[in-house]
Amino acid sequence: MQTDSSFTFVLFGGTGDLSMRKILPALFEAHRAGGMLADSGKIFAVARHAADRSEYLQWVNEHVKPHVSKNGVDEAAWASFLKRIEFVKIDLGNPDDFALLRDAIQDLPGIRVFYLATGPSLFVPICHALASVGLNANARIVLEKPLGYDLKSSNAINDAVGEIFAEEQIYRIDHYLGKEPVQNLLALRFGNALFEPLWRREWVESIQITIAEELGVEARGDFYDNTGALRDMVQNHLLQLLSIVAMEPPHSMDSDSVRDEKLRVLRALKPIDPRDIGKVAVRGQYHSGVIRGTSVPAYATEPGVRPDSTTETFVALKVEIENWRWAGVPFFLRTGKRLADRVAEIVVNFRPVPHSALGASALRAGANRLVIRLQPNETIRLYCLAKQPGEGMNLASVHLDLAFDQFFREGQMEAYQRLLLDVINGRLALFVRRDEQEAAWRWVEPILNEWKASNKPPKPYASGTWGPAASSAMLAQHGTCWLEEEN
Structure with a gap:
């Protein structure tokens, strides 16, 4: 599972429950293991409930750290993991804010991964906003469940996301x-x-x-x-x-x-x-x-x-x-x-x-x-x-x-850790088509x-x-x- 691939991992819903309990702990475990994440890989948390990077890292220390490493936290690894994390304050209801994200990541090397740890009602607006600032190229997007309420609403989301991202760019996650x-x-x-x-x-x-x-x-x-x-x-x-x-x-x-x-x-x-x-x-x-x-x-x-x-x-x-x-x-x-x-x-x-x-x-x-x-x-x-x-x-x-x-x-390896590494490395077999x-x-x-x-x-x-x-x-x-x- 080792990789030398550079990546930028953008986490929408960066202060949400899923980010706290699963996504950030899984990324830390991959970082702690050594060699699984490229040294140049960066994690950008997107949220509106923190003022700046310093406040967001304080939130991570308070809320994410208790969920990592059952046998105790390797403090040196934790400190180096925090260096990977950046923060962009965005109001997801304001598409103009996405220019801030574009400016922060556009010059970084490697693949871009956009993880939508938000409610499904925000999937389409986020995708449109990403496209409006040119961030849908050289990118992969991860969609959490539930993807719709029934067949009609699921198709509506898939149709809208599919206009912006090709099917091979879309990772519909099922952690089981x-x-x-x-x-x-x-x-x-x-x-x-x-x-x-x-x-x-x-x-x-x-x-x-x-x-x-x-x-x-x-x-x-x-x-x-x-x-x-x-x-x-x-x-x-x-x-x-x-x-x-x-x-x-x-x-x-x-x-x-x-x-x-x-x-x-x-x-x-x-x-x-x-x-x-x-x-x-x-x-x-x-x-x-x-x-x-x-x-x-x-x-x-x-x-x-x-x-x-x-x-x-x-x-x-x-x-x-x-x-x-x-x-x-x-x-x-x-x-x-x-x-x-x-x-x-x-x-x-x-x-x-x-x-x-x-x-x-x-x-x-x-x-x-x-x-x-x-x-x-x-x-x-x-x-x-x-x-x-x-x-x-x-x-x-x-x-x-x-x-x-x-x-x-x-x-x-925990399920989310494996799946996040698969997204970064472009492996689709464990994701739902x-x-x-x-x-x-x-x-x-x-x-x-x-x-x-x-x-x-x-x-x-x-x-x-x-x-x-x-x-x-x-x-x-x-x-x-x-x-x-x-x-």
Whole structure:
């Protein structure tokens, strides 16, 4: 991942939550590692909530430093990192201010990266303002989610940005694609003869993909109440993970080869008939409850949320892929807030053996499975059956572990660090192409429309649980259950 490429990294929303928690810490880790960022690379923070560079660096010390280096901050590295940072005070609502940015960076060498860590309503005005001062050439632009509210609004943003930047200049970021286990899933499938022959309907019974959060909406009530879990998590993160799990082997790992195969999966998703949505889609909303001994409020009483809100904070879906590899295999997707644990994982349940001379336990569903844990601890675990010590042929579930932090002694790279380096170095494979995004919206929209038309409230669930009972019932109809229910 080392580079000698000069760059200018311009961070819009330089005092925002994302910049504080993710972007600036990721850039610091790349700087601290040595050799990942060119010495000449500069970081320009753009905001209007600081008076000058000195005040902005004070903000960075107070708000960003606590989020870097879990094992303590290397003070020398931190001091040298701060030397990379410049500040430009800009009112994003005033296009004339962008001349200040042009004057600050126009003579600097290398590629320009514009990271839009702002609300999507500002994407188009920022792009137009950049073009008005000639900063859209020799540049790459990073767009954070959510990119639109539906297919129409997403297309409107993409059309407007596409008039100013070519598709190969646009990096639509989904940080789950930068996680180490997701990269290892590709290595596991396409680098080993062991798994690829089994990765199909003949040997896979079902697949679960879960992204669960203990937190509620926190300070994002205004945003979340107009978005909901389906838009916030399913349309992007979960469908991207699904496409990685289900894609065909690309002929190479170049950006278009990988994204072409992901697109084929998204286009092969079986459309959900509005009449069947009650059977294959569960939506819920958290009520008050207790998480790890602490009482938490109901969603409807959160700041910024309407008291009569019908916005979903939980979604579970049964998804099918209509192609030869996966026909008939159910994919169960689930995401929610205020759930019992913070976890993101992919569970591949292999079919039991067709006949067992070793007893009923060898025929048990889920006896053979692969669990890919994305967070909080990143591991890959393969479950199989083995004989218990002692008399008789008694089988027990055992597992083989790949715990990355134990096997690989060097520190793991965080998702944002990997993705930011990919932007600087011009690697697009881990970013979402426009046609992928359109395919995902096209599949999700009938669910959104049916929920809106039916006007049925989400199913309630207590905070600190795993969501509405209907989610478990949906899997039970297919003779299976969520992983934590079995354990």
